[in-house]
Amino acid sequence: MLEELVAVCREYDGVPVIKRLSMKVREGRVLSIIGPNGAGKTTLLRMMALLDKPTEGEIYYRGTKVDNSSVNAIRGKVTMVFQRTVNFNKTVYKNVAYGPELKKMSESEIKRRVVKALGLVDMKKFADRRAKKLSGGEQQRLAIARALVLEPELLLLDEPTANLDPKNTLEIERIINGIKGRTTVVIATNNPFQAGRLSDRIACLLDGRLIGEGTPKEIIDRPMDARIKKFVRGELIR
Amino acid sequence: MLLDITLRSLLVSGSATLLAMLWSIPIALTISMREFTGKRVVKSVFNALLGMPTVALGLILFMLFASRGLLGPLHLLYTPTGIIIGQAILITPIIVSFTTSALESVDPEVKDLTRTLGASERQTSFAILGEAKKGATLAIIAAFNRAIAELGVAMMIGGNIYGYTQVLTTKISTGVTMGETVLCLELTAILLAIVFSLTLAMNLLRRD
Numbered sequence: 001m002l003e004e005l006v007a008v009c010r011e012y013d014g015v016p017v018i019k020r021l022s023m024k025v026r027e028g029r030v031l032s033i034i035g036p037n038g039a040g041k042t043t044l045l046r047m048m049a050l051l052d053k054p055t056e057g058e059i060y061y062r063g064t065k066v067d068n069s070s071v072n073a074i075r076g077k078v079t080m081v082f083q084r085t086v087n088f089n090k091t092v093y094k095n096v097a098y099g100p101e102l103k104k105m106s107e108s109e110i111k112r113r114v115v116k117a118l119g120l121v122d123m124k125k126f127a128d129r130r131a132k133k134l135s136g137g138e139q140q141r142l143a144i145a146r147a148l149v150l151e152p153e154l155l156l157l158d159e160p161t162a163n164l165d166p167k168n169t170l171e172i173e174r175i176i177n178g179i180k181g182r183t184t185v186v187i188a189t190n191n192p193f194q195a196g197r198l199s200d201r202i203a204c205l206l207d208g209r210l211i212g213e214g215t216p217k218e219i220i221d222r223p224m225d226a227r228i229k230k231f232v233r234g235e236l237i238r
Numbered sequence: 239m240l241l242d243i244t245l246r247s248l249l250v251s252g253s254a255t256l257l258a259m260l261w262s263i264p265i266a267l268t269i270s271m272r273e274f275t276g277k278r279v280v281k282s283v284f285n286a287l288l289g290m291p292t293v294a295l296g297l298i299l300f301m302l303f304a305s306r307g308l309l310g311p312l313h314l315l316y317t318p319t320g321i322i323i324g325q326a327i328l329i330t331p332i333i334v335s336f337t338t339s340a341l342e343s344v345d346p347e348v349k350d351l352t353r354t355l356g357a358s359e360r361q362t363s364f365a366i367l368g369e370a371k372k373g374a375t376l377a378i379i380a381a382f383n384r385a386i387a388e389l390g391v392a393m394m395i396g397g398n399i400y401g402y403t404q405v406l407t408t409k410i411s412t413g414v415t416m417g418e419t420v421l422c423l424e425l426t427a428i429l430l431a432i433v434f435s436l437t438l439a440m441n442l443l444r445r446d
Contacts, residue, residue: 051354075354086351098355102361146355147354
């Protein structure tokens with residue numbers, strides 16, 4: 001088990017967002033977390049990325065309880081791509097090289113990794129461009145390259161294709177399919193069909209609670225839970 | 239003489255700017271990146287101090303640096319070091335306020351981004367400062383301009399001692415009363431050239 005959340009709760013200003021949620025992330029798999037807007041997907045991913053601490057409950061990484069003493073060692077092994085793409089005001093190359101530079105890797109190793117990561121997202125030709133001058137789709141691909149360059153054990157993607165056109169959505173899905181099996185991926189999305197196309201397992205989140213988990217067939221094609229069935233059909237659920 | 243006074247002015251105000259940066263940038267980083275009680279009050283105080291009259295600061299420092307003052311034993315009165323300290327205090331609110339604004343305009347998700355890439359708190363601060371470097375540079379240039387163009391502190395703390403604490407503004411101020419009009423005009427031209435060229439550089443930076 002790569003990461004495990006045990007009965008985690010998270011509140012913001014006294015408002016519960018995640019309610020006693022337990023979940024396991026298996027190594028080498030692609031797990032999608034689906035649910036409507038406001039279900040708590042981003043909050044869940046932020047806890048998985050160790051950006052936010054659970055108000056209650058525990059997180060275990062490779063069997064070790066995550067606490068203040070272990071969190072820094074785990075960071076960098078878990079990288080996250082945010083829903084709203086944020087990039088440094090530098091060139092594409094320098095953006096991708098940022099993580100390896102933090103880890104004080106040698107110049108040759110940084111170059112090898114950056115070239116490889118840019119190749120994975122088909123952005124080698126953009127290396128010298130300013131990140132802020134890229135289109136939305138290109139900025140998202142850059143964000144993925146910057147996360148992949150660290151060769152993370154766990155890659156968290158928060159709504160990776162939100163605000164992208166179908167062409168760029170397909171490109172991002174191609175990238176995710178390309179890294180399948182090489183790294184563990186968790187995707188938060190409100191598109192159940194995208195989750196079905198990309199994932200080994202799907203977890204359905206509603207109002208901060210996990211209401212179902214299974215294979216794409218179990219969740220998308222033959223949902224047992226009426227609320228999941230409604231969500232997959234595109235109907236309003238509460 | 240022109241060169242001597244100009245170089246001294248650049249050295250004194252440049253040193254004051256570097257000295258002020260030493261504490262002002264960490265203060266700006268603390269204000270912009272941390273939540274603490276009284277944060278708004280602290281920001282308001284620095285903003286209010288932007289308009290600090292130089293003679294008022296000069297008088298306060300004069301009383302502190304005077305031989306019977308609290309800092310009298312340090313013998314800072316009528317020394318270039320005294321002017322440097324005075325100008326550094328004068329320009330601190332400029333660097334703090336403007337740099338804080340620049341840092342607060344950086345996308346807050348940059349902090350999360352650097353943390354997920356394994357950055358420590360210090361590395362995160364540097365990354366955010368890097369994102370705000372244009373605004374921070376503008377703050378530093380504006381602070382230097384204020385320092386080199388001020389008169390109150392340089393006159394009251396430096397005393398306009400020929401060849402020792404005499405700088406462009408103090409020489410212009412006293413030279414006029416002594417009838418050295420041509421020299422004063424030359425020194426004014428030099429002072430304006432320094433300030434305008436830096437302001438021009440600041441505007442070019444802002445447009446970039």
